[in-house]
Amino acid sequence: MRNRLDLKNILESLYAARSQEHLANDPLSFCHRYQDPRDQEIVGLIASSFAYGNVKIIKKNLAWIFDRVGDSPRLFVERFEPEQGFRLFAGFKHRFNDARDLCALLFACRTMLEQEGSVEGWMLRFHGQGREDLTETLTGYSEAVKSLDLTPVFGAASPPGDSYFPFFFPSPASGSACKRLCMYLRWMVRPADGIDLGIWKGITPDQLVIPVDAHIQRICRLLGFTSRKQADWRMAREITAALRKLDPADPVKYDFSICHLGISEGCDGKDRLKCLACPIAGLCPVGSP
Incomplete structure:
Protein backbone atom coordinates (compact mmCIF):
# COMPACT_ATOMS: atom_id res chain seq x y z
CA MET A 1 0.00 0.00 0.00
CA ARG A 2 1.12 3.52 -0.71
CA ASN A 3 1.76 6.03 2.05
CA ARG A 4 -1.06 7.92 3.73
CA LEU A 5 -0.63 11.09 1.68
CA ASP A 6 -0.82 9.20 -1.61
CA LEU A 7 -3.87 7.32 -0.35
CA LYS A 8 -5.61 10.52 0.71
CA ASN A 9 -4.85 12.24 -2.61
CA ILE A 10 -6.28 9.34 -4.59
CA LEU A 11 -9.40 9.17 -2.44
CA GLU A 12 -9.81 12.94 -2.75
CA SER A 13 -9.73 12.55 -6.53
CA LEU A 14 -12.29 9.79 -6.25
CA TYR A 15 -14.46 12.03 -4.07
CA ALA A 16 -14.24 14.84 -6.61
CA ALA A 17 -15.31 12.47 -9.39
CA ARG A 18 -18.70 11.72 -7.87
CA SER A 19 -21.46 12.36 -10.36
CA GLN A 20 -25.18 12.84 -10.67
CA GLU A 21 -25.22 9.53 -12.55
CA HIS A 22 -23.93 7.87 -9.38
CA LEU A 23 -26.56 9.67 -7.32
CA ALA A 24 -29.33 8.56 -9.67
CA ASN A 25 -28.23 4.98 -9.00
CA ILE A 203 -24.66 15.09 15.46
CA THR A 204 -21.27 16.01 14.03
CA PRO A 205 -19.66 14.36 10.97
CA ASP A 206 -16.66 13.18 13.02
CA GLN A 207 -19.01 10.92 15.03
CA LEU A 208 -20.36 9.07 11.99
CA VAL A 209 -19.56 5.41 11.35
CA ILE A 210 -19.21 4.10 7.80
CA PRO A 211 -22.13 2.07 6.40
CA VAL A 212 -20.67 -1.35 5.61
CA ASP A 213 -22.36 -3.01 2.65
CA ALA A 214 -20.88 -5.77 0.48
CA HIS A 215 -18.97 -3.22 -1.64
CA ILE A 216 -17.45 -1.36 1.31
CA GLN A 217 -16.62 -4.66 3.00
CA ARG A 218 -14.75 -5.97 -0.05
CA ILE A 219 -13.03 -2.80 -1.26
CA CYS A 220 -11.94 -1.62 2.18
CA ARG A 221 -10.44 -5.02 2.89
CA LEU A 222 -8.51 -4.75 -0.38
CA LEU A 223 -7.33 -1.28 0.61
CA GLY A 224 -6.15 -2.55 3.98
CA PHE A 225 -8.63 -0.52 6.05
CA THR A 226 -9.72 -3.68 7.87
CA SER A 227 -8.48 -7.20 8.34
CA ARG A 228 -11.82 -8.51 9.57
CA LYS A 229 -13.86 -10.85 7.39
CA GLN A 230 -17.30 -10.42 8.95
CA ALA A 231 -19.32 -7.30 8.13
CA ASP A 232 -20.19 -6.36 11.70
CA TRP A 233 -20.02 -3.31 13.97
CA ARG A 234 -16.37 -4.00 14.77
CA MET A 235 -15.52 -3.91 11.07
CA ALA A 236 -17.48 -0.66 10.63
CA ARG A 237 -15.58 0.98 13.48
CA GLU A 238 -12.24 -0.38 12.25
CA ILE A 239 -12.74 1.03 8.75
CA THR A 240 -13.94 4.32 10.20
CA ALA A 241 -10.86 4.53 12.43
CA ALA A 242 -8.63 4.06 9.35
CA LEU A 243 -10.51 6.77 7.45
CA ARG A 244 -10.37 9.08 10.47
CA LYS A 245 -6.59 9.15 10.04
CA LEU A 246 -7.15 10.63 6.58
CA ASP A 247 -9.87 13.10 7.61
CA PRO A 248 -10.48 13.36 11.36
CA ALA A 249 -13.37 15.80 10.96
CA ASP A 250 -15.22 13.81 8.28
CA PRO A 251 -14.17 10.15 8.31
CA VAL A 252 -17.02 8.81 6.13
CA LYS A 253 -16.46 11.42 3.43
CA TYR A 254 -15.26 8.77 0.98
CA ASP A 255 -18.05 6.25 1.61
CA PHE A 256 -20.23 7.19 -1.37
CA SER A 257 -17.27 7.24 -3.75
CA ILE A 258 -15.85 3.90 -2.65
CA CYS A 259 -19.25 2.23 -2.56
CA HIS A 260 -20.11 3.31 -6.10
CA LEU A 261 -16.96 1.67 -7.44
CA GLY A 262 -19.07 -1.44 -6.88
CA ILE A 263 -22.65 -0.19 -7.35
CA SER A 264 -22.13 1.94 -10.45
CA GLU A 265 -18.72 0.95 -11.84
CA GLY A 266 -19.09 -2.80 -11.49
CA CYS A 267 -16.06 -3.61 -9.32
CA ASP A 268 -16.38 -7.16 -8.05
CA GLY A 269 -12.80 -7.70 -6.87
CA LYS A 270 -12.23 -10.34 -9.55
CA ASP A 271 -12.45 -8.91 -13.08
CA ARG A 272 -9.06 -7.33 -13.81
CA LEU A 273 -10.37 -5.79 -17.04
CA LYS A 274 -12.44 -3.42 -14.91
CA CYS A 275 -9.27 -2.52 -13.03
CA LEU A 276 -7.79 -0.86 -16.12
CA ALA A 277 -9.99 2.22 -15.66
CA CYS A 278 -10.29 2.05 -11.88
CA PRO A 279 -8.92 5.11 -10.05
CA ILE A 280 -7.71 3.03 -7.11
CA ALA A 281 -6.09 0.27 -9.16
CA GLY A 282 -2.63 1.22 -7.86
CA LEU A 283 -3.80 0.78 -4.27
CA CYS A 284 -5.69 -2.46 -4.73
CA PRO A 285 -3.90 -5.83 -4.98
CA VAL A 286 -6.41 -7.01 -7.61
CA GLY A 287 -5.54 -4.16 -9.96
CA SER A 288 -1.83 -3.93 -9.17
CA PRO A 289 0.67 -5.22 -11.75
Missing part, protein backbone atom coordinates in the same frame (compact mmCIF):
# COMPACT_ATOMS: atom_id res chain seq x y z
CA ASP A 26 -28.54 5.40 -5.23
CA PRO A 27 -31.51 5.36 -2.81
CA LEU A 28 -30.36 8.81 -1.61
CA SER A 29 -31.66 10.19 -4.92
CA PHE A 30 -35.21 10.05 -3.53
CA CYS A 31 -34.31 12.66 -0.89
CA HIS A 32 -33.22 15.03 -3.64
CA ARG A 33 -36.71 15.00 -5.13
CA TYR A 34 -37.84 17.24 -2.27
CA GLN A 35 -36.64 20.71 -1.27
CA ASP A 36 -37.99 20.93 2.27
CA PRO A 37 -35.54 19.44 4.82
CA ARG A 38 -38.53 18.18 6.82
CA ASP A 39 -39.57 16.09 3.82
CA GLN A 40 -35.99 14.96 3.17
CA GLU A 41 -35.65 13.67 6.72
CA ILE A 42 -38.75 11.47 6.35
CA VAL A 43 -37.84 10.27 2.86
CA GLY A 44 -34.34 9.41 4.04
CA LEU A 45 -35.60 7.23 6.87
CA ILE A 46 -37.95 5.33 4.56
CA ALA A 47 -35.45 5.03 1.69
CA SER A 48 -32.59 3.85 3.89
CA SER A 49 -34.83 1.33 5.66
CA PHE A 50 -35.48 -0.49 2.39
CA ALA A 51 -31.94 -0.05 1.02
CA TYR A 52 -31.00 -3.71 0.97
CA GLY A 53 -30.85 -6.14 -1.93
CA ASN A 54 -30.64 -5.35 -5.65
CA VAL A 55 -30.42 -1.60 -6.30
CA LYS A 56 -32.85 -1.73 -9.24
CA ILE A 57 -35.47 -3.43 -7.09
CA ILE A 58 -34.80 -1.00 -4.23
CA LYS A 59 -35.40 1.97 -6.53
CA LYS A 60 -38.51 0.39 -8.07
CA ASN A 61 -40.09 -0.29 -4.68
CA LEU A 62 -39.18 3.11 -3.28
CA ALA A 63 -40.71 4.80 -6.33
CA TRP A 64 -43.88 2.77 -5.70
CA ILE A 65 -44.00 3.96 -2.07
CA PHE A 66 -43.33 7.63 -2.77
CA ASP A 67 -45.81 7.77 -5.64
CA ARG A 68 -48.45 6.95 -3.02
CA VAL A 69 -47.04 9.18 -0.29
CA GLY A 70 -47.46 12.31 -2.42
CA ASP A 71 -45.86 15.75 -2.56
CA SER A 72 -45.23 16.19 1.18
CA PRO A 73 -43.94 13.06 2.94
CA ARG A 74 -43.73 15.00 6.21
CA LEU A 75 -47.42 15.93 6.06
CA PHE A 76 -48.33 12.39 5.00
CA VAL A 77 -46.58 10.94 8.06
CA GLU A 78 -48.07 13.53 10.42
CA ARG A 79 -51.56 12.48 9.27
CA PHE A 80 -50.80 8.78 8.84
CA GLU A 81 -53.37 6.25 10.06
CA PRO A 82 -52.58 2.52 9.80
CA GLU A 83 -55.99 1.60 8.37
CA GLN A 84 -55.41 4.09 5.57
CA GLY A 85 -51.94 2.66 5.07
CA PHE A 86 -53.17 -0.92 4.78
CA ARG A 87 -55.38 0.11 1.87
CA LEU A 88 -52.86 2.40 0.22
CA PHE A 89 -49.93 -0.03 0.40
CA ALA A 90 -51.85 -3.29 -0.08
CA GLY A 91 -49.70 -5.89 -1.78
CA PHE A 92 -46.40 -4.18 -1.05
CA LYS A 93 -43.43 -6.50 -0.70
CA HIS A 94 -39.71 -5.82 -0.53
CA ARG A 95 -37.97 -9.12 0.00
CA PHE A 96 -39.12 -10.09 3.51
CA ASN A 97 -40.70 -6.76 4.49
CA ASP A 98 -44.39 -6.30 3.69
CA ALA A 99 -47.12 -3.67 3.92
CA ARG A 100 -47.55 -4.23 7.66
CA ASP A 101 -43.87 -3.49 8.25
CA LEU A 102 -44.06 -0.38 6.08
CA CYS A 103 -47.13 0.84 8.00
CA ALA A 104 -45.36 0.15 11.30
CA LEU A 105 -42.36 2.17 10.10
CA LEU A 106 -44.61 5.09 9.15
CA PHE A 107 -46.49 4.88 12.46
CA ALA A 108 -43.21 4.82 14.40
CA CYS A 109 -42.07 7.85 12.42
CA ARG A 110 -45.33 9.63 13.23
CA THR A 111 -44.75 8.91 16.90
CA MET A 112 -41.25 10.40 16.74
CA LEU A 113 -42.65 13.58 15.18
CA GLU A 114 -45.41 13.82 17.77
CA GLN A 115 -43.00 13.42 20.66
CA GLU A 116 -39.96 15.43 19.51
CA GLY A 117 -40.94 17.29 16.34
CA SER A 118 -38.44 15.47 14.12
CA VAL A 119 -36.61 12.19 13.69
CA GLU A 120 -33.42 14.02 14.59
CA GLY A 121 -34.91 15.31 17.82
CA TRP A 122 -36.01 11.81 18.74
CA MET A 123 -32.59 10.34 18.02
CA LEU A 124 -30.85 13.05 20.02
CA ARG A 125 -32.51 11.64 23.13
CA PHE A 126 -29.85 8.96 22.98
CA HIS A 127 -26.89 10.99 21.77
CA GLY A 128 -24.01 12.57 23.64
CA GLN A 129 -21.72 15.18 22.11
CA GLY A 130 -18.66 13.86 23.89
CA ARG A 131 -18.91 10.39 22.40
CA GLU A 132 -16.38 9.18 19.88
CA ASP A 133 -18.98 7.68 17.61
CA LEU A 134 -22.59 6.50 17.37
CA THR A 135 -22.38 3.19 19.22
CA GLU A 136 -24.47 4.25 22.22
CA THR A 137 -26.68 6.53 20.11
CA LEU A 138 -27.81 3.80 17.73
CA THR A 139 -28.14 1.24 20.49
CA GLY A 140 -30.49 3.50 22.45
CA TYR A 141 -32.39 4.67 19.37
CA SER A 142 -33.05 1.22 17.95
CA GLU A 143 -34.10 -0.33 21.23
CA ALA A 144 -36.46 2.59 21.92
CA VAL A 145 -38.10 2.36 18.48
CA LYS A 146 -38.61 -1.38 18.89
CA SER A 147 -40.21 -0.70 22.29
CA LEU A 148 -42.89 1.64 20.88
CA ASP A 149 -46.52 0.62 21.27
CA LEU A 150 -47.49 -0.55 17.78
CA THR A 151 -50.99 -1.75 18.68
CA PRO A 152 -52.67 0.40 15.98
CA VAL A 153 -50.69 -1.52 13.36
CA PHE A 154 -50.37 -5.05 14.73
CA GLY A 155 -53.23 -5.26 17.22
CA ALA A 156 -50.65 -5.79 19.95
CA ALA A 157 -47.92 -3.61 21.43
CA SER A 158 -45.12 -5.65 19.84
CA PRO A 159 -44.83 -7.00 16.29
CA PRO A 160 -45.84 -10.65 15.81
CA GLY A 161 -43.20 -13.26 15.18
CA ASP A 162 -43.70 -13.19 11.42
CA SER A 163 -43.09 -9.43 11.14
CA TYR A 164 -39.72 -8.12 10.04
CA PHE A 165 -40.30 -4.61 11.38
CA PRO A 166 -37.40 -5.02 13.89
CA PHE A 167 -35.09 -5.56 10.89
CA PHE A 168 -35.36 -1.82 10.20
CA PHE A 169 -33.67 -1.03 13.52
CA PRO A 170 -30.57 -3.15 14.13
CA SER A 171 -28.31 -2.38 17.07
CA PRO A 172 -24.56 -2.26 17.61
CA ALA A 173 -25.23 -4.12 20.86
CA SER A 174 -26.05 -7.22 18.82
CA GLY A 175 -22.93 -6.79 16.69
CA SER A 176 -24.79 -5.62 13.59
CA ALA A 177 -22.97 -3.27 11.22
CA CYS A 178 -26.19 -1.18 11.16
CA LYS A 179 -25.49 -0.35 7.53
CA ARG A 180 -28.82 1.26 6.70
CA LEU A 181 -28.96 3.40 9.85
CA CYS A 182 -25.36 4.55 9.36
CA MET A 183 -26.18 5.40 5.76
CA TYR A 184 -29.23 7.42 6.83
CA LEU A 185 -27.10 9.33 9.31
CA ARG A 186 -24.47 10.02 6.66
CA TRP A 187 -27.15 11.49 4.40
CA MET A 188 -28.53 13.69 7.17
CA VAL A 189 -25.32 14.77 8.95
CA ARG A 190 -22.51 15.18 6.42
CA PRO A 191 -22.22 18.70 4.97
CA ALA A 192 -24.35 19.41 1.92
CA ASP A 193 -22.06 18.66 -1.02
CA GLY A 194 -24.45 17.83 -3.84
CA ILE A 195 -24.76 14.26 -2.56
CA ASP A 196 -25.29 14.31 1.21
CA LEU A 197 -27.74 16.80 2.68
CA GLY A 198 -26.30 18.26 5.90
CA ILE A 199 -29.72 19.01 7.43
CA TRP A 200 -29.06 17.63 10.94
CA LYS A 201 -26.91 19.70 13.27
CA GLY A 202 -27.08 17.82 16.57
